[in-house]
Amino acid sequence: MKQAYADELLLTLKRAGSILKATGVPFALAGSFAAYAHGGASSDHDVDFLVRHQDLETIVSAFTDAGFRIEHPPEDWLVKAYDGGQLVDLIYRPIEIPVSDETLEQASMMSVGPLSLPVLSATQLMVHKLLTYDQHYCDFAPGLQMARSLREKINWVQVRQDTKSSPYAAAFLVLVHHLGLAPETVGTDG
Incomplete structure (x- = not known):
């Protein structure tokens, strides 16, 4: 990521995090910036926050007041x-x-740049990543990067339990086991 763009994205993270904190509603940093907070690779395109649906009106109003442009995409x-x-x-x-x-209660406060923010756990980040895989999207490269950089912080048994309904996650877990990134019991039925 180019440094100027990275600096702008970090400034946006700081602004958005400050806005969310000021609203008083619960939230958690997610996505690649959460992985970055845990010691993984940094984001290259956006900042992700998890919020509750019932808090959207408050959050959108606060972001609008702060000068952010809001878009409601077709994705629901x-x-x-x-x-x-x-x-x-x-x-x-x-x-x-x-x-x-x-x-949101599973998040823990961590330093992210100049702010202290609630950050989704490495385990939940991995669960979310694995549950995005399906017949239309199954690029394991970003998940492998996350697994490699956060492997000691991930509760692999919990990941396996939380993703057991997904054959794509099961395949990924076999792969990370064979690559030595996860314990033996994660990639097997034992």
Whole structure:
């Protein structure tokens, strides 16, 4: 990622995080910036936050007041907020599961650049990544990068349990086992 663009995206992360904190509604940093907070690779295109659907009106109003341009895309699981050319995804239903209090309670406060923000756990990041795989999208490269960089922070047994309904996740778990990124029991039926 080019440094100037990275700096702008980090500034957007700081602005968006500050706006969300000021609203008082629960939220969590997700996506590649959450992986970055855990020691993984940084984002190259947007900032993702998990929010509850019932808080959208408050959040959208706060972002609008702060000068962000709001877009309601045809996808019915997020709202997009633009800070100039920088994108913030406000996601309320990732992986077809609504964001709940329980989802957000699993986040922990971490330093992300100059802010302390609630950040989704490495385990939940991996679960979310694996549950995006389906017959239309099955590029394991980003998931492998995440698994490689966060492997010690991921509870692989929990990942296996939370993704057991997905054959794509099962295939991924076999692969990470064979690559030595996850314990033996993760990639097998044992």
